[in-house]
Amino acid sequence: MKKFNIILLTSTLVHLSLFAQTHTKIIDMHIHSYTESEFEGKEPDQDYYGNKGSKDAESHRLETFAAFEKFNIVKAMVSGNPESVENWVTKDSNQRIIRGILMYTPDDYDMDSVKFEQMVKDNKIEVFGETAPYYGGTTLSDSIWQPYLQICEKYDIPVAVHMGGGDPGGTYSWSPKARLKLGDPYTIEDVLVKYPKLRIYMMHAGGEDWPEHALRLMAYYPQLYTDLAVMLWVEPNTQRYIKEFIKNAKEAGYLNRVMFGSDQMKFPYAIEKSINFLKSLDFLTDKEKEDIFYNNAAIFLKLKE
Template sequence: MTAGRIIAAGLVLLSAAALAGDRDERGPIIDVHLHAYGSDAFVQPSPNPVTGQVPELRSEAEHMQATLAAMHRYNIVRGYVSNDNSPLEVLRRWRAADPVRIVATPYFEGTPGSPLPAIAALRTEYAAGWLGAMGEIGAQYGGLSADDPKLAAYFALAEELNLPVGIHTGLAAAGTPYRCCPAFRVSLGNPRLLEEVLIRHPKLRLYLMHGGWPYLEDTKAIMNMYPQVYADLAVIDWIIPREEFHDYLRALLRAGLGQRLMFGSDQMLWPEAIGMAVEGIESASFLTPEQKRDIFYNNAARFLRLGEE
């Protein structure tokens, strides 16, 4: 081996050791909000809204491998992945690639591109044992309120099968009603709309995706009144201005909700968003190490009842 190769090999080993050290120091992470896509999503992929960089990924397989690599790098030991307007077969392939780490969970909106699935068919898939949760339910994109009768059977099924359910709350990309989803309305993202659902289904394990942002007061009200409701911090932990995110997170902590906040990345087409989301939590200097561990792992483990598996 030449001197140059020895040096190069040494640098690789040092980098690997440093990365392993970061993973050990950080501890395990549960990401409750990830997405899988078919290859058609990468024909003309949108740029990362923060960095402006267009993904170099050009296929479902490349996206999956890049996401799994990012999960390994940041010590994400469990990821809840939904199929975001792609066939369920995409989720089957992700789960097959890493059945220990990947939990498959169906996405639906009630839009032409993501219709509400037939309840009987959905029940069959759960009975087969390969789906582990429900959601993201993106009903807001289809112009549906959380308490719309069209969604009633899905919440009933989730309660019956004791499934954790993630529902989209808050906002979406700027201009959404002018592009993909003409029925999308900001008002439909208010967590307050879930109250009648929670009254009808007291055993439903539900989490507010995107933390209910920017509906702070209604998020605090719903979470304080209904202790079975948790929230993930997905997308707001990397896509909105950092100061705004930290102010929102601090307000939820002041309201006594620190043990019901869960880490999520919502990496979408950009696997690098996983690291950006992790940094969004780690850079919150007001969080104690214990609070960070709660957000990164403990709260989700409790909500998902991982110790009961």
């Protein structure tokens, strides 16, 4: 009977542990949306492992929404063409979507600072990002981005900036001005100095190229956060880098500013892969994983329960 009770207790504890893991609230700080016309294009149709992505933009939305439901993703920062983001919002009955905007250059979508400020006032932009100056051959510190950053500071709009490199070969096709040096986190230092009240987070934690620069920047600027994003799933080398980054962030005491993001792009299954990889890191406590999955982002976003 004693042996049976021990087995029963062990089984119950395992069940409760799995239950807790399954139902952990998650905020995904890095989701992409697409219109049908732009779904085919610059991003590859299959991932590093040969898995194909969604067949079209609507399938992609449905599969991503299904992942939100399955993994208890209660909030998701969605960036893309404003048309695609609004399409997602209208179909988001659970009010999960945080409106972002994907911009490579300051005049994407015929944008200017006047139009941008009106969109902010109309609650059409809740996060300025993913901003990806890297792909357009600039950095966020360049003068052309300053009117947008001034508006973000004025209205307390968070900024999400792509850091690290991009897709291999992109410089020879859709992003000819992209250069690896433009993805160095140090390129945004002037922004951090000029706008000390700005809520800003790096995407990809500096990527494969600059994880130590990302950590040093976080050390100097305690308002700076980061997400983990594509590094969690895209291929073994990025997983190697991000594992070390998380270890070093923990040792340095910056883990409370690390946030989960999947960067699922055309591959909604990347959400599950990202979650599973993060959960597999045995050097993190359950509390630390919960903080990365939810608590840190909730604080950054100033969410009210």
